[in-house]
Amino acid sequence: xxxxxxxxxxxxxxxxxxxxxxxxxxxxxxxxxxxxxxxxxxxxxxxxxxxxxxxxxxxxxxxxxxxxxxxxxxxxxxxxxxxxxxxxxxxxxxxxxxxxxxxxxxxxxxxxxxxxxxxxxxxxxxxxxxxxxxxxxxxxxxxxxxxxxxxxxxxxxxxxxxxxxxxxxxxxxxxxxxxxxxxxxxxxxxxxxxxxxxxxxxxxxxxxxxxxxxxxxxxxxxxxxxxxxxxxxxxxxxxxxxxxxxxxxxxxxxxxxxxxxxxxxxxxxxxxxxxxxxxxxxxxxxxxxxxxxxxxxxxxxxxxxx
Amino acid sequence: xxxxxxxxxxxxxxxxxxxxxxxxxxxxxxxxxxxxxxxxxxxxxxxxxxxxxxxxxxxxxxxxxxxxxxxxxxxxxxxxxxxxxxxxxxxxxxxxxxxxxxxxxxxxxxxxxxxxxxxxxxxxxxxxxxxxxxxxxxxxxxxxxxxxxxxxxxxxxxxxxxxxxxxxxxxxxxxxxxxxxxxxxxxxxxxxxxxxxxxxxxxxxxxxxxxxxxxxxxxxxxxxxxxxxxxxxxxxxxxxxxxxxxxxxxxxxxxxxxxxxxxxxxxxxxxxxxxxxxxxxxxxxxxxxxxxxxxxxxxxxxxxxx
Numbered sequence: 001x002x003x004x005x006x007x008x009x010x011x012x013x014x015x016x017x018x019x020x021x022x023x024x025x026x027x028x029x030x031x032x033x034x035x036x037x038x039x040x041x042x043x044x045x046x047x048x049x050x051x052x053x054x055x056x057x058x059x060x061x062x063x064x065x066x067x068x069x070x071x072x073x074x075x076x077x078x079x080x081x082x083x084x085x086x087x088x089x090x091x092x093x094x095x096x097x098x099x100x101x102x103x104x105x106x107x108x109x110x111x112x113x114x115x116x117x118x119x120x121x122x123x124x125x126x127x128x129x130x131x132x133x134x135x136x137x138x139x140x141x142x143x144x145x146x147x148x149x150x151x152x153x154x155x156x157x158x159x160x161x162x163x164x165x166x167x168x169x170x171x172x173x174x175x176x177x178x179x180x181x182x183x184x185x186x187x188x189x190x191x192x193x194x195x196x197x198x199x200x201x202x203x204x205x206x207x208x209x210x211x212x213x214x215x216x217x218x219x220x221x222x223x224x225x226x227x228x229x230x231x232x233x234x235x236x237x238x239x240x241x242x243x244x245x246x247x248x249x250x251x252x253x254x255x256x257x258x259x260x261x262x263x264x265x266x267x268x269x270x271x272x273x274x275x276x277x278x279x280x281x282x283x284x285x286x287x288x289x290x291x292x293x294x295x296x297x298x299x300x301x302x303x304x305x306x
Numbered sequence: 307x308x309x310x311x312x313x314x315x316x317x318x319x320x321x322x323x324x325x326x327x328x329x330x331x332x333x334x335x336x337x338x339x340x341x342x343x344x345x346x347x348x349x350x351x352x353x354x355x356x357x358x359x360x361x362x363x364x365x366x367x368x369x370x371x372x373x374x375x376x377x378x379x380x381x382x383x384x385x386x387x388x389x390x391x392x393x394x395x396x397x398x399x400x401x402x403x404x405x406x407x408x409x410x411x412x413x414x415x416x417x418x419x420x421x422x423x424x425x426x427x428x429x430x431x432x433x434x435x436x437x438x439x440x441x442x443x444x445x446x447x448x449x450x451x452x453x454x455x456x457x458x459x460x461x462x463x464x465x466x467x468x469x470x471x472x473x474x475x476x477x478x479x480x481x482x483x484x485x486x487x488x489x490x491x492x493x494x495x496x497x498x499x500x501x502x503x504x505x506x507x508x509x510x511x512x513x514x515x516x517x518x519x520x521x522x523x524x525x526x527x528x529x530x531x532x533x534x535x536x537x538x539x540x541x542x543x544x545x546x547x548x549x550x551x552x553x554x555x556x557x558x559x560x561x562x563x564x565x566x567x568x569x570x571x572x573x574x575x576x577x578x579x580x581x582x583x584x585x586x587x588x589x590x591x592x593x594x595x596x597x598x599x600x601x602x603x604x605x606x607x608x609x610x611x612x
Contacts, residue, residue: 099424118405127468134463146452157440162433
């Protein structure tokens with residue numbers, strides 16, 4: 001039983017397993033982004049800076065891993081993977097703005113509005129959105145019928161609008177300084193990150209078959225993984241701070257930020273991520289070793305150190 | 307000859323002619339926007355405030371007028387008209403932000419970031435973009451095949467990205483305080499407003515037939531109208547200020563803002579708008595009285611007082 005192997009054994013080769021996927025997505029993003037010397041050059045440079053500056057590429061990795069599990073030619077998934085990562089990058093640039101989270105650093109580099117200026121950052125992200133839809137509508141390597149392209153466009157649009165990612169960011173901002181109830185918190189997680197993670201998995205499945213029989217199982221898989229991802233993010237945030245500033249974990253929990261550990265405590269949060277991982281892996285039981293990549297992504301998400 | 311009638315005679319009934327179209331678009335926008343009491347309510351309210359606050363609705367009017375000229379059932383055009391207006395509203399909200407044009411008033415009301423707050427304004431506009439694509443991908447009243455929907459999505463995405471509207475705004479910001487050359491200025495006009503006006507006309511034509519024989523003529527029509535629209539905007543801006551603050555027109559021309567009248571003078575600018583109108587109307591000569599609405603929109607754009 002693959003799922004019964006120790007987590008550490010399974011994820012120690014995660015970098016090797018994902019390297020080919022990461023190379024694919026970097027190359028695809030580079031090719032769909034306008035060249036940095038095309039006019040207006042400052043805008044195009046800022047778009048490239050915002051997207052090509054590293055990052056874990058969790059969403060494209062989920063696209064490829066799902067495709068591999070379902071036997072989809074990975075070249076057909078470069079377009080969907082790129083479109084989803086463009087949307088993710090758009091959201092990060094706007095979330096970092098002074099009027100939002102006001103972050104100066106991301107991935108160890110100045111955020112886009114610091115590296116360029118606020119207007120350029122707003123516009124660069126604004127231009128990433130239509131680029132994502134353009135890729136889904138036209139990318140030739142997808143080799144999809146029009147109906148499948150429309151389905152991918154529809155679900156990406158839904159996942160990124162006010163009932164998805166943008167709505168989640170709005171709830172997150174409005175929640176600052178007050179503790180959310182558990183159901184509000186779970187809704188915020190689901191909208192802010194869960195929806196786009198789900199699109200990553202389902203896009204690959206739709207490319208296999210719009211009526212793929214495993215769609216419901218994959219949806220449950222990614223729902224569990226998505227929630228685990230967000231709880232793990234909260235845990236890392238708190239543990240990271242503990243290491244750096246030497247505060248007790250209790251102090252972090254008291255600061256009033258809406259997080260799962262703040263509501264339920266660190267131990268319960270850790271136990272929940274492991275329970276969600278088990279649930280997620282159980283959904284993949286009908287799949288053979290071709291789904292090992294997808295299993296490893298799930299394990300990585302729960303056991304990662306950063 | 308319709309085109310030979312005096313302009314004022316033709317446009318005095320413009321309001322009557324467009325009222326039915328304006329009612330259509332207001333009703334459609336109201337129905338595709340999420341209700342203001344749906345969570346996150348502040349975001350949804352701000353989306354509605356940004357879109358439903360009036361405006362000339364030139365783009366939807368162009369969609370309907372073109373559809374009428376080509377015999378398209380107007381119900382099929384409600385979706386494209388709404389999608390284009392949502393994208394226009396998105397651009398206005400971001401253009402008004404403090405980091406951009408820093409405008410407090412639009413259409414006689416506080417801009418979205420004044421009425422709400424900056425973060426909400428950024429997010430509300432961000433959520434209008436995917437809503438536009440969602441409408442094009444799914445709106446049932448469009449009664450389009452998947453290929454036509456994809457074409458509408460593709461051209462809207464292209465028109466709004468870094469090679470379109472967003473790129474135009476970027477050039478506009480970078481041009482502040484310096485006078486652009488004529489070709490740079492025309493490119494900025496074309497990207498910032500021309501591309502979306504063109505989408506308005508072509509979307510209706512694509513709904514008639516993806517290979518409609520009049521597509522090239524309609525494209526030349528809207529290219530001329532689009533440039534005339536922008537020059538007229540510049541003229542109104544200068545004439546408006548002259549009336550209000552009693553400055554000489556020369557003072558306005560000297561202030562260094564990148565405009566057509568500043569480059570060529572007021573009289574030449576006025577003459578150019580009339581010449582462009584004649585060119586535009588000539589492109590419609592093969593069409594009969596069913597294109598009178600479209601002719602009137604072109605005349606209105608050049609002869610309007612605000």
